[in-house]
Amino acid sequence: MDVILFLAFAAIAVVCAVNVVVQTHPISSALSLIGVMGSLAVLYLLLGAEFIAMAQVIVYAGAIMVLFVFVIMLLNAGAESRRGRSLTAQLLGIPGFFALLVLLSYTVLRLFPDAAHVKFGGFTGGSAKDVGKLLFTEYLLPFELTSVLILIAIVGAVVLARKELE
Amino acid sequence: MHPITTVHYLVLSVALLLIGTIGVLTRRNIVIVLMSIELILNAVNINLIAFSHHLQNINGQIFAIFVITDAVAEAAVGLGILIALFRNKETVLADQIDLLRW
Numbered sequence: 216m217d218v219i220l221f222l223a224f225a226a227i228a229v230v231c232a233v234n235v236v237v238q239t240h241p242i243s244s245a246l247s248l249i250g251v252m253g254s255l256a257v258l259y260l261l262l263g264a265e266f267i268a269m270a271q272v273i274v275y276a277g278a279i280m281v282l283f284v285f286v287i288m289l290l291n292a293g294a295e296s297r298r299g300r301s302l303t304a305q306l307l308g309i310p311g312f313f314a315l316l317v318l319l320s321y322t323v324l325r326l327f328p329d330a331a332h333v334k335f336g337g338f339t340g341g342s343a344k345d346v347g348k349l350l351f352t353e354y355l356l357p358f359e360l361t362s363v364l365i366l367i368a369i370v371g372a373v374v375l376a377r378k379e380l381e
Numbered sequence: 382m383h384p385i386t387t388v389h390y391l392v393l394s395v396a397l398l399l400i401g402t403i404g405v406l407t408r409r410n411i412v413i414v415l416m417s418i419e420l421i422l423n424a425v426n427i428n429l430i431a432f433s434h435h436l437q438n439i440n441g442q443i444f445a446i447f448v449i450t451d452a453v454a455e456a457a458v459g460l461g462i463l464i465a466l467f468r469n470k471e472t473v474l475a476d477q478i479d480l481l482r483w
Contacts, residue, residue, distance in 0.1 A: 221385045225393045232397050232420055236404035241412045248416050251397075255423055258390070262434045264442050267426070267449075274449055279419065279456050286460045287412055290467050304407070312399055319395045323388055330386040331435055340439040346446070354443050361450050368454035375461035378468075 217335050220261060224254040239294040241287045245280060252276040263338035266346045390431035397424040409474045411466075415459045422452045 231250035238244045252275040259268035331337075350358050397420055404417030426445045433441030463473060470478055 218383070218385055221389065225389070228393065229396055229400070232400045235413070235416055235420060236400055236408065241410055244413050244416055248419065251420065251423065255427065258393075258427065259430055262390070262430050264430045264433065264445070267430060267442055267445050270446065270449060271426075274453060275419070275423075279453060282456060282460060283412065283416065286463065289464070290412075290473055308403065308407075312403060316396060316399055319399075320392045323391045323395070327386075327388050327391075330388045332384040332386055333390070333431075333434060334384075338434045338437055340437070341433070341442055345439055346442060349439055349443055350446070357447065361447060364454055365450065368457050372457040372461035375458070376464040 217261060217333070220335075221258065221333075224257045227254040228258070242284065245283050245287060248283075249276050249280050252280070261335055262333065262341075263336070264341035266341055266343045269343075387431050387435040390427055394424045394427040394431070397421075397427070409476050411463055411473050411475055412460075414475065415456060415463075418459075419452060419456065422448055422455075 228251050231247040231254070234247035235244045235251065238247065252271060256268040256271040256276070259265075259271060401417045401420030401424065404420065405414050408414055408417065426448055429441040429445045429448065433439060433445075466478065467473055470480075472478065
C-alpha cells in the first residue's frame with residue numbers, strides 16, 4: 216500500500232512538474248503546480264509530517280497559487296511564443312538532464328546503501344502539538360524573526376506594486 | 382515489490398530540483414520562472430522531511446516550515462516587482478526587459 220501510494224503520487228508530482236516547465240500558457244503551469252503541491256502533501260503524510268502536509272495544502276496550494284493566478288489574470292499575459300528555441304540547447308539539455316539525474320541518484324544510493332524503510336506510521340512526531348511545542352520553545356527567536364520577515368515582505372510588496380505618486 | 386526507502390524520496394527531490402532549474406533557465410515568462418523557483422523550494426522541503434523521518438527527529442520539519450515561510454515572502458515580493466515591471470515596460474517576458482543591456 217505504501218509503495219503504491221508513493222509511486223502514484225511521486226509520478227503525479229514529476230509529471231505535473233514537467234508540465235509546469237513545458238506549458239506555454241501561465242495558467243496551465245499554475246494548475247500543474249497545484250497538482251505538484253497536492254501530491255507532495257500526500258507524500259509528507261506518508262513521512263509522518265501531518266502539520267507540514269496541511270500547511271502545504273493551505274499555504275502553497277491555497278494562498279501562493281491564488282496569488283500567482285491573480286497576478287496572471289491581472290497582467291493578462293498570453294501564451295509565450297516558441298520562437299528562438301535553439302536546437303543545440305534541446306539536444307544537449309535533455310540528455311544532460313538525465314545524465315545529471317542518474318549521477319545524483321547514484322551518489323545518493325552510494326551514500327545511503329542501507330537506508331531505513333519508510334512505512335506509514337513509522338514516525339509520529341509531526342503532529343501540530345509536537346511542531347508547535349518545538350516552535351515556541353527551542354525555535355522561538357527564529358519564529359519571531361520570521362514574523363518580521365513577513366512584515367518586511369508585505370511592506371515591500373505594497374511599496375513595489377502601488378502606483379507612483381506624482 | 383521493493384519497499385520504499387529514504388533514497389526514493391531523495392531521488393524524487395533531485396528530479397524536482399532539476400526540473401525546476403531547467404524551468405528557471407529556459408523560460409522567458411517571469412511568472413513561470415517564479416513558479417519554477419517554488420518547485421526548487423519544494424524539492425528542498427522533501428529532503429528536509431525525508432531526513433526528519435530518517436533520523437526520527439522533528440527538527441527537519443521546523444526547517445521545512447521556515448522554508449515555506451520564505452517561499453511565501455519571496456512569491457509576494459517577486460510578484461510585486463513583476464507588477465511594477467509590467468506597469469513600466471508592458472511585458473512579462475524576461476528577454477524583452479533589457480534596461481541594463483549595454
